[in-house]
Amino acid sequence: MKQQPEAFHPNSTAALADPVLRSNFRGAMEFLRNKRRTAFAGVNTEEGDFAALSRRGEAIKQRCLQQLPELLEQLEQNCTRNGIQVHWAETSQQANEIIESLIRARNGRKAVKGKSMVTEEIGLNEYLGDRGVDCIESDMGEFIVQLAGETPSHIIMPAIHKDAGQIASLFENNLEDTPYTEDVDQLIGIGRQQLRERFQHADVGITGVNFAVAETGTLCLVENEGNGRMCTTVPPLHIAVTGIEKVVAQLSDVPPLLSLLTRSATGQKITTYFNMISSPRKPGEQDGPEEVHLVLLDNGRSQAFADEELRKTLQCIRCGACMNHCPVYTRIGGHAYGTTYPGPIGKIVSPHLLGLDATKDLPTASSLCGACEEVCPVRIPIPKLLQRLRVESNHAGTAEGIVRGAGSGRKPLEALVWKAWAWACRHPAIYHRGASLAAHGRKLFRFLPSRWKTQRTMPQPAQITLHAALKNRQRRSATPCPQEKIS
Amino acid sequence: MSARENILNRLRNGSASHPAMHRNAAHDACGQISHASNVSITTDRMRQQFIELLRANHAQVMETDDLGLAESVVTCLQELGITQLMGSEEVRFLLGEQGEMPIQWQPWPTKGNDAEKKETLFSRTPAAITTATAGIVETGSLVLIPSATEPRSLSLIPPTHLVIIRERDLYPDLENYIAHSPWGLSMPTNIVLVSGPSKTADIQQTLAYGAHGPSKLVVFLVS
Numbered sequence: 212m213k214q215q216p217e218a219f220h221p222n223s224t225a226a227l228a229d230p231v232l233r234s235n236f237r238g239a240m241e242f243l244r245n246k247r248r249t250a251f252a253g254v255n256t257e258e259g260d261f262a263a264l265s266r267r268g269e270a271i272k273q274r275c276l277q278q279l280p281e282l283l284e285q286l287e288q289n290c291t292r293n294g295i296q297v298h299w300a301e302t303s304q305q306a307n308e309i310i311e312s313l314i315r316a317r318n319g320r321k322a323v324k325g326k327s328m329v330t331e332e333i334g335l336n337e338y339l340g341d342r343g344v345d346c347i348e349s350d351m352g353e354f355i356v357q358l359a360g361e362t363p364s365h366i367i368m369p370a371i372h373k374d375a376g377q378i379a380s381l382f383e384n385n386l387e388d389t390p391y392t393e394d395v396d397q398l399i400g401i402g403r404q405q406l407r408e409r410f411q412h413a414d415v416g417i418t419g420v421n422f423a424v425a426e427t428g429t430l431c432l433v434e435n436e437g438n439g440r441m442c443t444t445v446p447p448l449h450i451a452v453t454g455i456e457k458v459v460a461q462l463s464d465v466p467p468l469l470s471l472l473t474r475s476a477t478g479q480k481i482t483t484y485f486n487m488i489s490s491p492r493k494p495g496e497q498d499g500p501e502e503v504h505l506v507l508l509d510n511g512r513s514q515a516f517a518d519e520e521l522r523k524t525l526q527c528i529r530c531g532a533c534m535n536h537c538p539v540y541t542r543i544g545g546h547a548y549g550t551t552y553p554g555p556i557g558k559i560v561s562p563h564l565l566g567l568d569a570t571k572d573l574p575t576a577s578s579l580c581g582a583c584e585e586v587c588p589v590r591i592p593i594p595k596l597l598q599r600l601r602v603e604s605n606h607a608g609t610a611e612g613i614v615r616g617a618g619s620g621r622k623p624l625e626a627l628v629w630k631a632w633a634w635a636c637r638h639p640a641i642y643h644r645g646a647s648l649a650a651h652g653r654k655l656f657r658f659l660p661s662r663w664k665t666q667r668t669m670p671q672p673a674q675i676t677l678h679a680a681l682k683n684r685q686r687r688s689a690t691p692c693p694q695e696k697i698s
Numbered sequence: 699m700s701a702r703e704n705i706l707n708r709l710r711n712g713s714a715s716h717p718a719m720h721r722n723a724a725h726d727a728c729g730q731i732s733h734a735s736n737v738s739i740t741t742d743r744m745r746q747q748f749i750e751l752l753r754a755n756h757a758q759v760m761e762t763d764d765l766g767l768a769e770s771v772v773t774c775l776q777e778l779g780i781t782q783l784m785g786s787e788e789v790r791f792l793l794g795e796q797g798e799m800p801i802q803w804q805p806w807p808t809k810g811n812d813a814e815k816k817e818t819l820f821s822r823t824p825a826a827i828t829t830a831t832a833g834i835v836e837t838g839s840l841v842l843i844p845s846a847t848e849p850r851s852l853s854l855i856p857p858t859h860l861v862i863i864r865e866r867d868l869y870p871d872l873e874n875y876i877a878h879s880p881w882g883l884s885m886p887t888n889i890v891l892v893s894g895p896s897k898t899a900d901i902q903q904t905l906a907y908g909a910h911g912p913s914k915l916v917v918f919l920v921s
Contacts, residue, residue, distance in 0.1 A: 242903045280709040293885075299702040351909055352900035368900060375902045399898060399906040406910060411820045427885045437854060437896040437911025444850045444888075445816065455705065466872040481837035483755070483894050484911070489885035497806060497849035498815070499887060509705045517712035 215549035216561060219572040222547040232372055236544045239371045243535040246478025247586070268471045269590040271464050272526040279516065282425040282458045283507065289428030293490040295503045303333035306508050310335060310417070310450055313504055314344055317448055319414030323406075325432070325439040326350035327419030328366050328529060329452050329508060332551045332564065335417070346417070347409050349438040351402050358385050364545030366552060367476045367531040372544055406438070416442030416500070420453035421528070422468060423505070426461040430505065432486040433472060435479075440486055449491075449500040455507050456516075456525035468528055471588035475530035511563035511615070518613055520599055524559050526589040531556075533583035533593060539576055548573065555583035559596045567604050567616030574600035575620075646676040744835045744868050749919065751838025755894030756907055757915040767920055768793040771860065774916050775801055775825065780858060785827040786847040789862065806849060819851050825858035830892075830917075833863050836871035839891040840917065850888055859912035861892070864920045 215222075226232055251261045275282060287297040300306035314322065322344055324330060336346045336357070348357040352369035356362065359381055363369030370378070375393040382401055383391040389401055418439055422431040430451050432439045443449050459465060473479045492499040515521045534540045534554030545553035550561040550570065558573040574597045583593040603613070604620030635642045649656075649672045657669045675683075699707075749759045762770040771793060775783060784804040807818045828848045832841040840861055844850040853859050869875040872891075896911030907913050 239903055277713070280706050280713060283706065283709070289883075299700070299705055301701045301704055305701055349910065350900070351898045355900070368903075370900055371903075373902075375904070378901055395901045395904040396906050398901055399909060403908060403910060407820060410910075411816050427883050429885050435896070436898045436900075436909035438909070440850075440854050440890065441910055444854055447812065455709075462876050463873060466876065469872070477899070480751070481834075481839055481891065481893050483892065483897055485839070485891035485893075487885065487889040488887070489889075490887045493887055495846045496887060497846060498812075498851045499844075499849075507705070509701075509708075513705060513708035513712060516709055522712075 214551060214565060214569075216565060216570045216573055218549055219547060219576065222549060223543040223576070226543040226547045231374070232544055233542065235372050235374055236541055239365075239368065240535050240541045243368075243477070243531075247475055247532060247535070248478075250474035250478040250480065264467070264471060265588050265590050267467050268528070268588050269526065271459065271468060272528070272589050273523075275459050275464065276456065276516070276522060276525055278460065279455065279458070282460055283455060285425040286423055286428060286458050287507075289425065290505055291428075293428045294493075295428060295430070295490060295505055298504060298506045300506055300508045301510070303508075303510055306333045306452060306506050306510070307335060307338040309506055310452070311339060311342055311344070313448065313450055313502075314339070314415050317414060317502075319448065320344060321409070321413050322346040322415045322417055323349050323409050323413040323438075323442050323446065324353070325416065325418035325442040326353050326369070326434070327417070327452060328363075328551060329419050329454055330417060331363065332510065333452070333508065335452075347406070347413075349406050349409065349442060350434075351399060351436060351438075354402055354406065355381065358382075362546070362551070364553065365531060365534060366529055372546070406441075410438075410441040410445045413442075413446040415448040415450060416444075416446040417450045417452065418442050420451050420457050420505070421472065422465050423453055423458045424460075424462050424465065425458055427489060429462070429487050429489045430503075431465060431469075432488070433469065433482050433484075434486070435477075435483040437484060440484055443486065443488055444499055447501050449488075449503045450506065451488075451504065452506045452508060455509055455512055456527070472528050472530050475532040475586070475588040511565075514613070514615060515560075515563045521563075521596065521614070523591050524563065524596060526591050527556055527560070528589060529556075530588055532586040532588065536582040536586045538578060538580060538582070548576075555593045555597075556591075559591075559593060559600065562600055562603075562614055562616070566619075567600065567614050568619035569616065571604045571616070571620040574598075574604060643676070643678055646672075646678065650674060650676050650679075741865070741868075744870065745865055745919070748833055748835045748838055748868055751835075752894065752917055755838060756897070757838075757894050757917055759917045759919060761919050761921070763921045767862070767918060770918055771827070772801060774860070774918075778825075778858060778914065780825045782823070783825050783827055783860070784823050784852065784856065788847060789827055789829065792862070806847075806852070819855040823856045825860065826852040826856040827860040827862065828853050830861050830863040831867065832875055833868040834870075834872050834875060834891065835868055837891075837893060839872075839893040841875065842890045842892060843886050844888050844890070845886075850890075853890070853892065854911055857908065857912055858914040858916070859892075859895075860916045860918065862918045862920060 290297050298309045300309055322339060324346055339346045348354045353363065355370040355378055364372040375395060378398055379391050379393045382389045382398060386405065392398065418432060420430045421433045473482050491503040492501055512525060515524045533556050537555050540554040548557055550557050552560050561573060562570045577597050579594045581594050603617045606618055635645055653672045656671050663669060752759050760770045760774060782802045782804050790803055804823065807815045828842060830840040831843045840863060842853050895907050895913050895915040896909045897905060897907045898909040899905050
């Protein structure tokens with residue numbers, strides 16, 4: 212599916228005008244926020260709260276990122292020792308080619324996919340589909356979204372934008388012998404039936420990875436449905452794809468991150484399944500894939516890594532809490548962003564994946580209210596990073612301009628206005644003259660052309676400039692007058 | 699140069715330009731969930747919490763002992779209307795050879811190729827029983843370590859999954875279990891934590907059980 216962050220403005224306008232979409236998102240976000248709040252209310256830590264736990268999560272991720280190149284090599288070495296074959300991809304194209312060649316080598320035609328945002332990022336379904344490999348999404352939400360020819364609108368709950376009625380019609384119209392029903396148990400039963408047949412006959416299972424443990428060469432997957440276990444157990448070939456930032460140093464790093472992830476994402480103490488895979492089927496074992504492969508994907512992540520501030524973007528464990536708490540995301544939904552990763556985290560990740568030229572509207576789509584940072588389980592300073600990206604967007608070729616596409620958001624007129632302002636501020640006579648002119652012509656301001664006016668009242672300069680007001684006051688206080696009371 | 703070298707070089711250059719991030723491993727210790735209280739709680743309280751959490755996650759829990767285990771399993775299967783059970787020889791022995799049991803014991807299909815085995819598991823196996831290596835009290839989770847005799851599919855494909863766990867194998871939390879784990883750095887092929895029957899809330903946030911894995915999970919806690 213093509214990513215279109217350039218269409219952010221028209222997309223968000225359309226989303227805001229869709230009452231069903233807005234009510235679906237509002238309900239879902241409220242549900243997820245409440246679940247998360249309850250999940251953290253019962254946590255007893257030495258310091259007593261979420262803040263302490265998230266500080267630990269942040270520390271673990273920062274320590275692991277600090278040793279990222281070494282940990283990736285260690286992961287490769289230990290996976291290889293365990294029999295998991297490791298591949299490296301700099302771009303989406305490379306990752307897709309690697310995956311296709313692995314499937315080709317076994318004459319595979321039928322793939323089942325566990326929920327994985329990174330394979331959405333590289334557009335794997337479309338790539339394989341064009342080359343004759345049928346790739347079916349097996350997470351219930353992803354299955355629904357794929358059937359509708361759409362993309363996920365939330366990284367944890369992909370079909371959050373649809374209600375039961377919409378899904379009932381979708382099933383009725385697209386699946387054989389399926390009557391219309393809004394009963395959720397029945398709908399899930401239909402999905403289960405459809406997909407069990409697929410699992411049984413699949414040639415390859417493709418999944419993401421939540422944590423890759425360097426010291427043991429272990430791939431960890433977090434899920435509730437069991438489709439991830441199906442994809443990694445039933446087909447003879449398992450291909451796991453992950454961004455390079457998902458590596459952690461040791462097994463003991465996993466429990467605190469896992470706890471933060473599930474509580475933040477769905478308000479669960481733990482998900483139904485936590486699956487740790489360390490090798491393909493060993494001699495004597497009765498089932499499991501004969502081959503396991505791990506594809507490590509860069510796709511712009513090393514660019515974020517190169518800058519100490521932007522590197523914090525890579526701390527993300529993809530829980531989606533920032534989306535659930537974002538006033539912008541809650542109103543416009545996930546599709547308006549036009550990127551694989553929507554919401555606050557998407558706004559700081561996507562510029563590295565797609566370039567700032569394509570995504571320059573995203574960092575501005577925020578009120579900087581700070582809710583995302585407050586709930587982030589690994590304490591990513593999202594508002595600060597958004598401001599940094601705004602600077603990057605306006606400055607090319609400076610110390611700040613390190614992100615691909617930096618400077619593309621620069622508008623010549625805006626730049627000129629700021630330059631003139633700075634110049635005027637350094638020349639008091641000109642400044643006062645200008646300020647006094649503005650005060651006199653204040654009534655004319657409402658005729659200025661500006662998008663500001665479409666939603667708000669245009670502000671007017673004061674009748675008297677601050678400078679003149681102070682001057683008057685000094686003149687008055689030179690003559691004796693009652694002491695002003697300081698409260 | 700290969701993709702591997704390119705990526706690693708870029709990361710190394712990135713590391714070199716910012717050698718000191720203001721963190722070290724010691725920093726991680728802050729915010730550690732307190733185990734002190736967990737460890738000191740009585741076995742009885744641990745058992746109680748473990749059962750409560752599993753039940754809250756829609757698992758059925760039967761408390762039993764070695765002598766009553768076979769009877770508990772039979773009663774449970776009868777209530778569910780299931781007459782056939784797949785499991786390892788070890789578990790069959792544990793349940794007393796099934797001499798008197800009104801249940802047909804179904805061994806793992808050793809004959810046939812993978813496709814035939816899958817057909818048996820997907821279409822002709824209503825229930826399977828496995829053992830759990832450990833239990834995690836904090837989250838109400840069963841630790842399954844599949845093996846040659848208890849393959850991974852047993853706890854995944856049949857719609858009903860029965861698990862035997864011993865009370866002495868309960869650990870306060872996952873960190874504690876990992877610290878005690880006997881496998882060191884060479885991990886088993888697969889370890890899976892199971893905390894209830896398969897579920898999903900992907901349609902309108904409405905919880906439904908039996909998404910892809912077992913829709914029924916019955917835990918036999920043996921004292």
